[in-house]
Amino acid sequence: MLNKNIETFMACDKEPNYASTILFGAPFDSTTSYRPGTRFGSAAIRKESYGIETYSPYQDQDLEDAPVLDIGDLELCFGSAEKTLDAIETQTREILQLSKRPFMIGGEHLVTLGAVRAVAEQYPDLHIIHFDAHADLRDDYLGAPLSHACVIRRCWELVGDGRIFQFGIRSGEKSEFQWGHSHVKTQLFSFEGLEQVVASLSGKPVYFTVDLDVLDPSVFPGTGTPEPGGVSFEDLRKAVTLVCSKTRVVGCDVNELSPHYDQSGVSTITACKIIREMLLAFHQI
Numbered sequence: 062m063l064n065k066n067i068e069t070f071m072a073c074d075k076e077p078n079y080a081s082t083i084l085f086g087a088p089f090d091s092t093t094s095y096r097p098g099t100r101f102g103s104a105a106i107r108k109e110s111y112g113i114e115t116y117s118p119y120q121d122q123d124l125e126d127a128p129v130l131d132i133g134d135l136e137l138c139f140g141s142a143e144k145t146l147d148a149i150e151t152q153t154r155e156i157l158q159l160s161k162r163p164f165m166i167g168g169e170h171l172v173t174l175g176a177v178r179a180v181a182e183q184y185p186d187l188h189i190i191h192f193d194a195h196a197d198l199r200d201d202y203l204g205a206p207l208s209h210a211c212v213i214r215r216c217w218e219l220v221g222d223g224r225i226f227q228f229g230i231r232s233g234e235k236s237e238f239q240w241g242h243s244h245v246k247t248q249l250f251s252f253e254g255l256e257q258v259v260a261s262l263s264g265k266p267v268y269f270t271v272d273l274d275v276l277d278p279s280v281f282p283g284t285g286t287p288e289p290g291g292v293s294f295e296d297l298r299k300a301v302t303l304v305c306s307k308t309r310v311v312g313c314d315v316n317e318l319s320p321h322y323d324q325s326g327v328s329t330i331t332a333c334k335i336i337r338e339m340l341l342a343f344h345q346i
Contacts (some may be wrong), residue, residue, distance in 0.1 A: 069131035070166075070336065071110040072124035074283050079128050082162045082343055083332055085152055087172040090319075092208040096285040100321035102332070103134055103166040105320040108323040112326075119298065122341040128163075129340055142171060142207040149175025153312065157183050162343065166336070167316030169285070170197060170209040173270045174216060180312040181219045184266035187193035187311075189216055189225045190258070190296070190304055193272035193287035196233035198241050209317075217244055226258045228300070229275040232288045251292065252300045259307045269304050269313040271297075271339075283328025285319045294331060298338055305342035313339065 065231040067074075073084055084201055086103030093099065135152055138144040149165070153176045156163040165176050170193070181187045191197075200219075202208035206215070217225055217298040224247040228250065241247050248254050275290035292300075304310065318332045 067163070068107050069110065069133075070107050071113075072115045072127070073129040073131040073340070075128050075130050075329045077130055079309055080130035080161060082130075082163045083156045084129060084131040084166065085177070086166045087137065087145075087149050087168040088134050088202065089137045089139065089167070089172055090169045090285070091139050092171050092202075092205065092206065093169050093285050094202060094210055094321060098321050099167060099169045099285060100139070101320055102168060102316070102318035104331050105281050106166055108334065108335075109326060109329045112330055113333055113337065115337075115340050117338060119338060120178045120302065120341050122345065124337060127297060127340055128269045129191060129344070130302070133224055145172070145177035145199070146178070146207070150178045153179035157312070159178045162310065163312045164340070165314040167314060170212045170270075170272050170316050171207060172316060173314050174207075174212050176312055176314060177216045177219060177268055179269050180266075184311055186198070187220050187224065187266050187268055188262055189220060190277045191227045191270050191308065192229050192300065193227065194229060194232050194274045194291055195272070195286065196227065196237045196241060196247065197205055198237040198245070200252075213245070215330040218244065218319060228255055229253050231290050235298055250290065252296060255303060258291065259303055262308050263307060266311045267308045268303070269308075269310045271301060271313070271315045271335070272317045273315065273335070274317050276331070281331055282329045283323030284317050284319050285322070286317070297335060301335060301339050303315050305339045310343065315339070
């Protein structure tokens with residue numbers, strides 16, 4: 062029998078009516094400020110996900126039992142950040158209208174803005190939890206307001222003061238940190254205080270964005286903007302599990318894998334494992 066060759070993230074091939082989380086890829090990296098290549102991240106993650114098990118001994122859960130559907134990558138306009146964000150916003154809105162959770166795999170971090178636009182439209186009281194090495198609070202980068210270096214500043218324009226919680230931050234312009242003191246809540250270098258933030262957001266809609274360069278480059282060298290001094294895999298695994306299991310995450314993304322900077326493949330498989338743990342934390346059985 063001849064069948065279509067359809068590649069999904071492992072075990073994320075449930076029927077649309079059954080799925081409660083919808084995965085999609087946003088392969089875009091046109092505003093990358095240092096080393097490009099994140100447009101290849103989502104495809105690499107799908108392919109290499111089969112290198113790990115669907116079962117998580119951390120959570121005693123199996124993706125075979127999770128209601129997740131992977132609908133593949135968007136076809137994005139590499140030459141236009143505006144058109145790319147519009148396409149992501151449209152896809153996210155369609156998923157939300159089906160009463161399902163959008164889970165986007167980037168791509169550079171700017172892609173988050175398109176998803177947040179749609180989620181904030183549906184949830185006016187939206188809060189954002191942001192894991193990253195970089196503050197991403199610039200008003201513009203070399204004159205461009207739509208840049209992965211500005212994405213959280215643009216998200217702040219949608220949700221306002223006191224609704225963005227950053228963790229693991231260890232890089233940014235002095236002016237970003239000065240501006241951030243009055244507008245966002247930032248935990249430098251670690252996940253200290255995450256449990257308290259999670260508790261304070263009980264019942265509130267949360268968008269969760271994970272820039273994988275929050276990891277130390279000794280663990281995760283496959284990224285365009287490596288920043289020494291990051292967290293460990295185990296720290297990140299525990300943190301994402303906490304957020305996904307204890308808050309009302311209504312949309313999320315994982316971004317900034319640039320697979321070809323790590324020929325060992327360890328960075329890609331690390332991304333796969335983080336995504337697996339997030340998906341399973343959403344769907345505790």
